[in-house]
Amino acid sequence: MTDERDLHPLEKALLAHLEVNGRSTDRRMIEESGLPDEGSYRRAVEWLLSRGLVRELAREERELLQLGPLGLSNLEAGMTPEMAMMRHLSSGPSTLQEIQEDDTFDRGRWGSAFGALTRSGTVSREGDSIRLTADPSHSVFQDIWETVYVPLSEKGSIDMSDLSGDVEELVRERSPRRGRGRAEFVIVSVADRTIEITGEGLDALSRARSTVTIGAITPSILADGSWRDAKFRRYSLDIPPSQIHTGRLHPYRQFLDTVRKRFIALGFSEMRGSIAENEFWNNDALFMPQFHPARDIHDVYYLEAGAGVPPPNEALQARVAAAHRDGSGTGGRGWGYDFSRSRSLQAIMRSQGTALSARTLASDPDVPGKYFGIARCFRYDQVDSTHLPDFFQVEGIVLGEDINLRHLMGLLALFAEEIAGAEDYKFLPGYFPFTEPSVEMHILHPALGWVEGGGAGLFRPEVCLPLGVEVPVIAWGLGLDRMAMLAMGLDDIRDLVTPDLARLRSIRVRPDSLLTGKGE
Amino acid sequence: MPKIEVSREDLFRMAGMDDPGDDELAAMLSLVKGEVDSSGGDRLKLELNDTNRPDLWCVEGVARALRCYSSGPEEHLARLPQPAAEMIVDGALEQVRPFVAAFTACGWAPDRSGLEALIDVQEKLAASFGRNRTTAGAGFYRLDEIEFPVRYRAAEPDVSFVPLGEDKEMTLSEILGETETGRTYAHILEGAEYYPVLQDARGAVLSFPPILNSQTTGRVRPGDSRLFCEVTGTDWETVQLTATILACNLEDRGSSIAPLRVVYPDGHSGETGGCPVIFADSMETTLGRIRSVLGTDLSASRVVEALRAMDYASVRVEGTTVLGVLPPYRRDGIHQVDMIEDIAISLGLGSFQPLLPESFTRGRSAPVEELADSVRLLMVGAGFEEVLRPVLTSMEKVLDMTGTPEPPVAISNPMTREYGVVRNSLLPGLLEVESASAHASYPHRTFESGEVLTAAGDGSCATEVMIACLVCGNDADFGDVHSVLGHLCRSRDIELSLTPVEDPRFVPGRAAAVMLDGCVSGTVGEVHPAVLEAWGIARPASAFELRLDCLKG
Known part of the structure; x- marks a missing residue:
């Protein structure tokens, strides 16, 4: 054998x-x-x-005709532009401009059809007016439909030798060797072998x-x-395996799950909140003055009138209002403006994860305590390849009697390594209305180079004291979308929420290297 | 974040240093919480992150910070002469644009680029700090063409003058309606009975603030070394601080500043006095508080030195109390922590050794997330692909296309209709996946667990975490999702029963309320062909949606 x-x-x-x-x-x-x-x-x-x-005895080259992209679209339209133009003209003369208003075909294709019909003597033009000069039913442009398109719609390919002379000539003219992407037909050569046992x-x-x-x-x-x-029977074992579709977690959710697990492993408790907030928790409790530009109507989504989020208790509202007005109870002089209590209750879509921290601080948190939350936040931006209307932000806070700037920097260094997979990092002074001192971390990401690694700081006394927290609190926040895109190999942020299952299935992630975006 | 564009040469000449190159500059900018946005040739774009420090949004301010850091604090607007000229305010402006500040600056003759820098600052302050010229807007004039006292008066809309850039006299209403600048800023004066104008003693109109200057006096040219500057607006502090910052900048350029006396009528909320105002906000903290915030023992002399390098007007330590006075161009010190941060910035964050907190805390996942994790794994085990959809969607998708029984909460200021409502159900998102995925191989078994916003009858909204799944394919039917419900309930040890309901999303007779341990927890059914048609889905589908917490058992 x-x-x-x-x-x-x-x-x-x-x-x-x-x-x-x-x-x-x-x-x-x-x-x-x-x-x-x-x-x-x-x-x-x-x-x-x-x-x-078996063996090959002889070989004869044969040409097979197939439809190209234009041919396929003709098939879908049920006619060629030449046929359509002949049909237009069969009820009387017309102009090219008039015919081009029919959007079955684009202007260019109508133009080429006119050229072809003119060359073949089927139509002629006087001034702007076009009319038929031959019987359309005997035209090669009609024959091509019967002898080429109809059989091709059933079989996929036909033998060139089966075509009549004038149809074959026309088909060859329309089967360019180059530029098949815009061709009506494609001719492929295949060998027809004679085989013997x-x-x-x-x-x-x-x-x-x-x-x-x-x-x-x-x-x-x-x-x-x-x-x-x-x-x-022995099987061939070297053929590629067939593909299967399985159940699967969403790649971005896997990324977020990984971030969650890291925080929990570092001793942080998870905070949860509401996607709709009132301005009190989103801004006022964070000592962001009501005139702050980030609170503008062009930066935050407001909920329709009548939709509300349960208000904070009266005493809390009064303490926060006082902190804004004149700083009373906080050791500062406040922002010095007329704080509006009704503005405070306006319902908005959460614009920053820090709203979670404000709620946690107001609900008798543990001291010492460490909390984190992954919050879906909303931004007022046009959707494009770098902006979605909502985005995920991770937020962490640490409370402790003796917490200070040095601990803030120590924790940031830990986050840089554990959460962002950074190889190096540096700290720069930053500005946030709710922290002082404020620090911006820049991290050396293995794949992105130097990028922003989040904003952080010690919450201002004007934030903590009205919420009932007397110990220092470290706060840190970071947007996650960009890191996730990198981990998933995406360059369009819209792919994070794509509705296209085929696209989604093509996104591969390796959970063990999600945070660094590099194989380990 | 404010962004400014400056000339490198101008910046470093004013800072009194050689151009150190981009890397070194980037490090130095941490002093002003700034970053290099881009740099090319002599042009440098900077981003300044501190929205409370308008004094830094110009080349003069950044240069001043760099200069003082290396060579010590400077005197600003010291020993100004007594006001020699007056600005008289018309009480009728109280309801329109009440406040004005003004001064003169003589000596520095700006060349073309100097003039550009001057106009940049004026525009930047009016746009960002002055809220698009509303709370404050500034103007410069040729001093020699003005006869004092200048009057800041309420004028009828038919008063006319030749505005900057035009060749004919126009009335105030024509300026608002017919010039580009007028149309841009007309909203500031909307509904006003009178319009503000500045007129000199001879009655010549200097400007129509905050819209346009006059062509004659309000057009400063390169080489003009004698300037008159005014700031008007609706907020006293913004107006005064803008004037003070502009005066400090011109003084740094080499001009001598002479104040004006602004005279308000009796009963006006403005107080008669000299401009520019020399703010001197005092700050007080203790060495102990500094230690507790920065985690480092700092000697009195180091603290003094650090704050002097930040251009504090004065710093002294009495016992353990630290007393600092901010320079006149700063009003951002509202709590002692602000001064403590200045110390940290001055010393450099790199000088603080990072530490880790030592106390023990327990890490814990939120209960709803723990539940979501286990349900999501059950769904994946049942062969479902998880999807993630945006929370904002459109009224059309939720109501017209899907037929969701309850209307979603709408956004009152949507950016686009496509993201005009907050989802109250996950099903439209799953249907959208189907309508976009006809080319992906079947069957499609998808699910999402995520937040939705539901509204109670009284208008109060609540975030709920839902789980929804959808099966779509040639032979998808009720049984496909019913069996998944059964799988979830067996795994979670929950009793499942169905109560038939009418629901426009589903085929009549094939829709049910899902009862978990006897409580209504969601809906299940075969998707109605009308819904499939609206979404352009060509195959049958069935789906359910549940409140996740009902699967707790």
Whole structure:
């Protein structure tokens, strides 16, 4: 035996066909051998040729005609632009401008159709007026539909030698060798071989017939024990595996899950809040003055009148209002303006994760305490490749009797390494209305280079004291979308929330390297 | 964040130093919380992060900070002469644009680029600090063409003059309606009975603040070394601080500043006095408080030295009390922590050794997230692909296309209709996935767990975490999602029962309220063909949506 592998059922069927017919051609065998389809035939014949069980006697080049992109769109429209133009003109003369108003085809294609019809003498132009000069029903442009498009809509390809002279000429004219992306037709050359069964082929076939070979193992084969006397057909083990679609977590959610786990591992408790907030928790409690530009109507989404978020208790509102007005109870002089209590209750979409921290500080937090939250926040921006209307932000706070700037920097360094996968980092003075001192961290990301690693600081006494917290509090926040895009290999932020399942399935992530974006 | 564009040459000449190159400059800018946005040739774009320090939004301010840091604090607007000229305010402006500040600056003759820098500061302060010229807007004039006293008066809309950039006389209403600047800022004076104008003693109109200057007096040219400057606006402090910052800048350029006396009528909220105002905000802290915030023991002399390098007007330590006075161009010190931060910036953050907190705390996941984790894993185990959709969506998608029974909460100032409401259900998002995924191989088994906003009858809204799933394919039917519900309930040890309901999203007779342990927890059904049609989905689908916390069991 020349090959260890047993005959595949397809090979066996093809050999049996050749045994009867002696020799045949590719074209005939595709239609007559009884194999399920052309692909099965081609696989079987290649296997048999490579094993010497059949041989090639002769080869004839043949041309097959297929539809190109323009042809496919004609098929979809149910006609070619030439046919459509002839139809327009069959009810009387018209102008190119008028015909071009029909948006079945674009202006350029109407123009080319006019050119083709003019050259063939089917239409002529006087001034702007175009009219028919020949009977459209006998035109080659009509024949091409019947003899080319209709059969191609059923078969996918037809033999060029089956076409009549003028149709063939037109088809060749419209089958450019280059620029197939805009072609009406595509001609591909295929070889039609004459194949003959060899002596080894006949032997292999008779051997295959004399032994029972088992393909799929079935329950009945196991039950009747017939496998004991049979031979298992050997499989080709080098073919690529087929693809399966499985259940799967969303890649961005996996990224967020990883961030959550890191924070929990560092001893932080998770905070949760509401996607809609009132201005009190989103801004006022954070000592952002009501005239602060970031609170502008062009920066925050306001909920419609009548929609509300439960108000904070009266005493708390009064303390925060006092802190804004004159700083009373905080050791400062406040912002010195007329604080509006009603403005404070306006419902908005949460614009910063720090709103979570404000709520936590006001609800008797643990001291010492460490909290974090991943918050979906909303920004007033046009959606484009770098902006979504909502984004995820992670926020962390640390409360303690003796917490100070040095601990802030120590924690930031820890976050840089643990959460952002940074190789190096530096601290710069920053500005946030709710922290003082404020620090901006820049991190050396393994893939992004130096990037912003989040804003941080010690909450101002004007934030903590009215909320009932007397110890210093460190706060840190970071937007996560950009890091996630990197981890997922995306360059368009809209892909993070894509509705396209095929696109989503193509996004690969490795949870072990999500935070650094590099394989480890 | 304010961004400014400056000339490098101008910046470093004023800072009194050689150009140190971009890297060194970037490090130095941490002093002013600034960053290099871009740099090319002599042009340098800077981003200044401190929205409370308008004095830094100009080349003079940044240069001053760098200069004082290396060579010590300077005197600003010291020993000004007594006001020799007056500005008389018309009481009728109280309701329109009540406040004005003014001074003269003589000596520095700006060349073309100097003049550009001057106009940049004026524009930047009016735009960012003055809220687009509302709370404050400034103007410069050729002093020699003005006869004092200048009057800041309320004028009828038909008063006319030749505005800057025009060749004919125009009335105030024509200026608002017909010039580009007029139309841009007309809203500031909307509804006013009178308009503000500045007129000199001869009655010549200097300007129509905050809209346009006059072509004759209000056009400063390169080489003009004698300037008159005014600031008008609706907020006293913004007006005064803008004037003070402009005066400090011109003084740094080499001009001598002479104050004006602004005379308000009796009963006006403005107080008669000299301009520019020399603010001298006192700050007080203690060495102990400094230590507790910065975590480092600093000697009195180091603290004094650090604050002097930040151009404090005066600093002294009495016992353990530290007393500092801010320079006149700063009003951002509202708590002792602000002065303490100045010390940290002056010393450089790099001089503080990072530490980790030592106390022990327990890490914990939020209960709802823990539940979500386990339900999401059950869904993945059942072969479902998780999706993530935006929270903001459109009224059309939620109501018209999906037929959600309850209307969502709407945004009152949406950027676009497409993101005009807050989702109250996850199903429209899953349907949108289907409508965008006809080319992805079937079957489609998708789910999302996420936040929605629901409104109670009284208008109060609440965030709820939901879980929804959808099956779509040639033979998708009720049984597909019903069996998933069964799977979730068995795994969570919850009793499942269904009560038929009518719901426009689902086929009649194939929709049910989902009862988990006897409580209404969500809806399940076969998606109505009308909904499929609205979304352009060509295959059958079935879906459910539940409140996640009902799966707690």
